[in-house]
Amino acid sequence: MRILHTSDWHLGRSFHREDMLSHQATYIDHLLEVVDAEEIDLVVVSGDIYDRALPPVDAVRLADDALVRLAHSRATVVLTSGNHDSAQRLGFSARLIDAAGIHLRTDASRVGIPLVLDDAHGPVAIHGIPYLDPHAVAEPWQLERRSHEAALTEAMRRVRADLAGRPGQRSLVMAHAFVAGAAPSDSERDITVGGVSRVPTSLFDGIDYVALGHLHGSHVLDDHLRYSGSPLAYSFSESTHHKGSWIVDLGAPGTPLSTTFVPAPVPRPLARLQGTLEHLLADPTLTRHEEAWVEVTLTDEVRPAAAMDQLRRRFPHTLMLGFSSTRSLTGAPSAGDSRTQRDHDVARAFINDLRGQGPTPAEERLLDQAIDACCDTDDSGRESGDMLISSGGSQ
Structure with a gap:
């Protein structure tokens, strides 16, 4: 089975007030091209389809277009809700949409009930775990602690209870969580509860492939345990990220995975520049950043007047300006x-x-x-x- 793992689309999100919807639409086009060109059997989207619980109308239209096009593609699709999504809104009419080959997994009460697909090597059980708010599931699941680890531990107990009745079958788990060993960026919403947000990798032992969402960087925690990251950068802290998705080839039971990273299109690169205003305006090596979104930190001892206006004459897409002078400021009069x-x-x-x-x-x-x-x-x-x-x- 050939799987495309993506997550964290954040449809409707802006980048420092710059509209990203056209760039997100470009990624959807790319996704459909990969499904066709790479003969993808299964697309898994591990949460944060939208950027907020009540997404703007244009973002809903783009999501609708993406799902309709995926429904007409060769691939089956499974999506889970993330911490930015409204599980109720995203999961509306999920049982009807299932019939189109688009499987929405947003209901915590149905964790442990898989979608089972067959390939040449037999069945594969796909368990989509939506983002689990520990406060929301603590009472119905009778958790001893209100923590992400307790919630995901119970979720994986339910998954393993199902897999115990499927000896020899391969398994894929989707989860939207902060798993230990990966580094966050500035653009993820904090999901800390009681000071603890990370969960251990050992929760997912024994699963053939775990498609993680929530962190915006691509991370390989183990060969079977990966984050795809977001397809676009949503903060300047992601300027060094390589955005894209994973193609995972799941072979016969017991055989190693084969994985390939597919880079996503970069509509506009990011650049973080530092130096004096005079240096930044004159340095010929910075020409390559003139069409990038730019964050500038000026080191002039005296703050230049109209610095942003001057910077934008060379770097028209400068979005952030900060100062880091080496001169000691005495402060305003007491x-x-x-x-x-x-x-x-x-x-x-x-x-x-x-x-x-x-x-x-x-x-x-x-x-x-x-x-x-x-x-x-x-x-x-x-x-x-x-x-x-x-x-x-x-x-």
């Missing part, structure tokens, strides 16, 4: 100091501390106008200004 200074002087001192140099004459005039408009004070009096500064300038 409350005690401010009582003996005009508001205008406090503002000038703040600019000097921030930049390492005071405001320009034009900036001084603008600051004075803003302070005069807000504080209603003059050179000889501090009544209104004192009140504003002592209250944190909340007015």
Whole structure:
């Protein structure tokens, strides 16, 4: 049986306010091309189909289009819900949709009931385990502890109880969880419960293949235990990831797996750049990043004026700008100091501390106008200004 393992589509997600839907549609096109070209028998999608429980309409349309096209493909499809999905919404009409060869597994009460498919070597039991919220399953499953490990332990007990009645049959388990040995990125939603979110790899011992979802990087924890990762990058911490999916060839019982990583299309690469503004604007080796989504950390001792505007003239898709100066900042004047200074002087001192140099004459005039408009004070009096500064300038 030839299996395509993917997960974490996060349909409807944006990237620092950049719409990703067209890029996600490109991935769906790629997925269908792989199913056809590689003669895939089974597609497994291990959770987080959507980015949120109530997805936008355009994301629902894209998911509908993807499932209709997969239903008309050569492959059978199994999808499970992730921690970003609404299990109820994703699983709506699951029993009807089963008839089209699209199998939605979102109901925790049905864990342990497999989809069984046959190939030339006999049956394969596919157990799709949806994301299990420990608080939601603790009472119906009578868990002793409310933890991810306790919930998945019970889920795998149910899976093994089923497999015990299928001696010699091959098995595939889908799970959406944080399994020990893999590293998260910045874009996964924290699923920590009681300070513990990781589960041990030993929970999945004896399963022929475990298709994991939740982490956005591709990880091989064991030959039979893998994350596909998300097909697109959803944070700059994923700039070094290689996005894609796994093709898994499941042969006769007892034979080793054969796996191949299939890279996903990269609509726009990511780049993390650091240096002075002058260096970043002039360095010819950075030409390759001019069409990338860019995160910049400037190291100038004095913060350049209009830095983002200057950066975007060379790197038009700069999305994030930070500063990491080696100069020690003294900080704004203390409350005690401010009582003996005009508001205008406090503002000038703040600019000097921030930049390492005071405001320009034009900036001084603008600051004075803003302070005069807000504080209603003059050179000889501090009544209104004192009140504003002592209250944190909340007015």
